[in-house]
Amino acid sequence: MTASEFQNHVLPLRDKLYSFAWKFLLNAEDARDVVQDVMMKIWEEGKEPAEYRSMEAWCMTLTRNRALDRIKRKNFREGSLDYDVLIEPQFSDAPINDAKEALNYVKELLKDLPVIQREIIELRDFGDLSYEEIAAELQIDINQVKVYLHRARKFVQEGLNKIMQYGLSANK
Amino acid sequence: MAYQQINRDWDDLLERFWEGETNEVEEQELKDFFLFGQVPEQLLPYSVYFRSMDASPKTLDQDFDQEMMRRIYNQKRGSFKVINLYRSLAVAASLAALFAIGSLLIWRPTPAQQSLTTICENDKIVNEAFQQTKQALFMLSNNMEKGESQIRQLSKFDKTHQRINATKK
Numbered sequence: 338m339t340a341s342e343f344q345n346h347v348l349p350l351r352d353k354l355y356s357f358a359w360k361f362l363l364n365a366e367d368a369r370d371v372v373q374d375v376m377m378k379i380w381e382e383g384k385e386p387a388e389y390r391s392m393e394a395w396c397m398t399l400t401r402n403r404a405l406d407r408i409k410r411k412n413f414r415e416g417s418l419d420y421d422v423l424i425e426p427q428f429s430d431a432p433i434n435d436a437k438e439a440l441n442y443v444k445e446l447l448k449d450l451p452v453i454q455r456e457i458i459e460l461r462d463f464g465d466l467s468y469e470e471i472a473a474e475l476q477i478d479i480n481q482v483k484v485y486l487h488r489a490r491k492f493v494q495e496g497l498n499k500i501m502q503y504g505l506s507a508n509k
Numbered sequence: 510m511a512y513q514q515i516n517r518d519w520d521d522l523l524e525r526f527w528e529g530e531t532n533e534v535e536e537q538e539l540k541d542f543f544l545f546g547q548v549p550e551q552l553l554p555y556s557v558y559f560r561s562m563d564a565s566p567k568t569l570d571q572d573f574d575q576e577m578m579r580r581i582y583n584q585k586r587g588s589f590k591v592i593n594l595y596r597s598l599a600v601a602a603s604l605a606a607l608f609a610i611g612s613l614l615i616w617r618p619t620p621a622q623q624s625l626t627t628i629c630e631n632d633k634i635v636n637e638a639f640q641q642t643k644q645a646l647f648m649l650s651n652n653m654e655k656g657e658s659q660i661r662q663l664s665k666f667d668k669t670h671q672r673i674n675a676t677k678k
Contacts, residue, residue: 343581344574351577352568359565369569373577380581436564443561462562467533487529494527497554 338383346386347379350393354400357464360440361404371407375399394474397464401456446496450489457482458489517542523555 338346351372358368375396389395447455456475460466468486472479519542525531526539542548543559 340581348574351573355569356565356567376577436560439557440561440564443558483529490527490529493558497558
């Protein structure tokens, strides 16, 4: 990959990757670092843009994995084995007005999903990838992607229905 | 905006969303509806999910691009010599291999070279044949000498016999 190809194919993904990384890390500086790491990784791979099944899907997957690694490392450094320390939502019975708090709550829901379902729902609903891109990236059939997404969303729906019935504190 | 559509059946669209049957356009409609629309009370709990999708900052700072380009140029300069060395070695090895293969394909021995080659290859057999021939010729020579000697004796015998006959007469 030449510098010019990098500029034309990789750099334009910066905001999308940043937004996606932020949803995991909830921190602007960490999200920026992750995007830089991902882009350097792409540069060091030295592949031609045409060699990727989907450059965007590959970058999104890398971003997700790097962000999760960073959370784990940070928790380890802070002496905690609790994966959710950084994204522990602040529950209250008051309506969720803050988007960040909403994100925390949804993360709390998603963490109980099987790994593959969680990855797919994150790539689709938070990374805005198409079914085709997710299928290509995970190397599974597109119908399988839809099945996993359906299960994951039904799980989320049930979690949100509990709010409807019992309020936020019921799900804690 | 899509969420302002009066006749849109949001309950139905939302149900299809949970079933995983909506496309990207419909999902964007739902996001817009929950972010900017008048959401009925019974659907409010679901707004948590759609607002969470929109929770992050949208853009990186303007220095990011310059910083990235500077980093990749630095990286390029750092690895340039190594890349050149590997590339030079690779080119040299490829040329050597091509030369060797080309030589084998192009070079054909002339008939004289080929017969010489054959002789060289059969040198041992030829030597053995030569030795056997030499030995045979040597034996023939010996036998001829023996024969000549016997014929000489016969000739003497014949002369002697003729003298005796002449004396009798």
